[in-house]
Amino acid sequence: MANSAASPATATVSGTDADQVLAACRLLVSISVRSANAVEDEVTLPQLRMLVAIASHGPTTLSALAAATGQHLSNASRACDRMVASGWVTRNEHPADRRRLQISLTPAGRRIVTKVSDARRRMIMPILRRMPASGRVQLVAALTEFAEAGGEPTAADLWSLGWTT
Amino acid sequence: MANSAASPATATVSGTDADQVLAACRLLVSISVRSANAVEDEVTLPQLRMLVAIASHGPTTLSALAAATGQHLSNASRACDRMVASGWVTRNEHPADRRRLQISLTPAGRRIVTKVSDARRRMIMPILRRMPASGRVQLVAALTEFAEAGGEPTAADLWSLGWTT
DNA sequence: ACCAATATTTGCAATTTGCAAGCAATGAAG
DNA sequence: CTTCATTGCTTGCAAATTGCAAATATTGGT
Numbered sequence: 001m002a003n004s005a006a007s008p009a010t011a012t013v014s015g016t017d018a019d020q021v022l023a024a025c026r027l028l029v030s031i032s033v034r035s036a037n038a039v040e041d042e043v044t045l046p047q048l049r050m051l052v053a054i055a056s057h058g059p060t061t062l063s064a065l066a067a068a069t070g071q072h073l074s075n076a077s078r079a080c081d082r083m084v085a086s087g088w089v090t091r092n093e094h095p096a097d098r099r100r101l102q103i104s105l106t107p108a109g110r111r112i113v114t115k116v117s118d119a120r121r122r123m124i125m126p127i128l129r130r131m132p133a134s135g136r137v138q139l140v141a142a143l144t145e146f147a148e149a150g151g152e153p154t155a156a157d158l159w160s161l162g163w164t165t
Numbered sequence: 166m167a168n169s170a171a172s173p174a175t176a177t178v179s180g181t182d183a184d185q186v187l188a189a190c191r192l193l194v195s196i197s198v199r200s201a202n203a204v205e206d207e208v209t210l211p212q213l214r215m216l217v218a219i220a221s222h223g224p225t226t227l228s229a230l231a232a233a234t235g236q237h238l239s240n241a242s243r244a245c246d247r248m249v250a251s252g253w254v255t256r257n258e259h260p261a262d263r264r265r266l267q268i269s270l271t272p273a274g275r276r277i278v279t280k281v282s283d284a285r286r287r288m289i290m291p292i293l294r295r296m297p298a299s300g301r302v303q304l305v306a307a308l309t310e311f312a313e314a315g316g317e318p319t320a321a322d323l324w325s326l327g328w329t330t
Numbered sequence: 331a332c333c334a335a336t337a338t339t340t341g342c343a344a345t346t347t348g349c350a351a352g353c354a355a356t357g358a359a360g
Numbered sequence: 361c362t363t364c365a366t367t368g369c370t371t372g373c374a375a376a377t378t379g380c381a382a383a384t385a386t387t388g389g390t
Contacts, residue, residue: 017301018289021193021308031315044347046377063337072379077339079377099337099386124183130314136182139307143186146304149295150196209378211346228368237348242370244346264355264368 031123038119039112047083048116051105054089055113059104088112196288203284204277212248216270219254220278224269253277
């Protein structure tokens, strides 16, 4: 992989640069996936995504939840049924509009979400510890810059993979 | 674990650092999700994962494919049926062992995979262009360092999200 | 009161997932 | 050569997910 694009002087970006970024990010993606395994026996992955979405939003309507997780409304409705049955969420009437539902996490549901984010953090930190301190500072700065250049990803995009916040 | 870096200020890693890394990576994750949409009308996401796995491995057996995508053998078998029917892959006898299958991409199947990686690259590059050139260099360097500190993620982890390379 | 828009539910069909049982081909004894 | 465990895959079964289309109920505007 001969990369000539490491020249700070040039304003052009090679496709190799993009590949580098994608390749280096695989680790972070795998962390996301593996952290989901922490609760895989308790909820399915789609259910986890819904729980995470509710945890981020606070009590939500079904439509908002479906949009956030990229599901169809019908699926969200039935998935919600199952999660109510499992005891992860409650489904109440919205006080102002009787058409809407207020879907909230139960303590058990919140425990699931916490478990996943903790697992994620526990996987990130030892890696950061193995990095030289200067690299750590650079990494955070560069990633922040990258994120700013890329703008805010759609919430639905994030939640659909189970990312917390 | 000889931690104790030379830098006096940042010898320890806070949970906030980990959060920063996770937060900054959301953009990259969203790119992964959105790139899958490029072919969403042609194949389902699980099917895409299988196609990507075959593209990485070359012609594979069904067991290897199932392991790579984290599926059960039975699911891989039937998913393979559908993809043969759709024309994305071929299923032939293994020359040496008649128990095994040789599953390969058809040109159409390869086109799907290419479409996704291209979409991914096309989304990364404009973001890199908006970054200052120095930041670009830093980003790649820091990510590489991070990836090295974290080690190679399992292939199954990557494929399960549809990452190409 | 009527009608359009919103929020959710339900029926239907295809796909995915996991588990368990079964069948065919291989390789290693005896 | 025959038995037998192993390997690789297929099939049956049940639950969950997904998307689409057609109800149903509630709200808000005219």
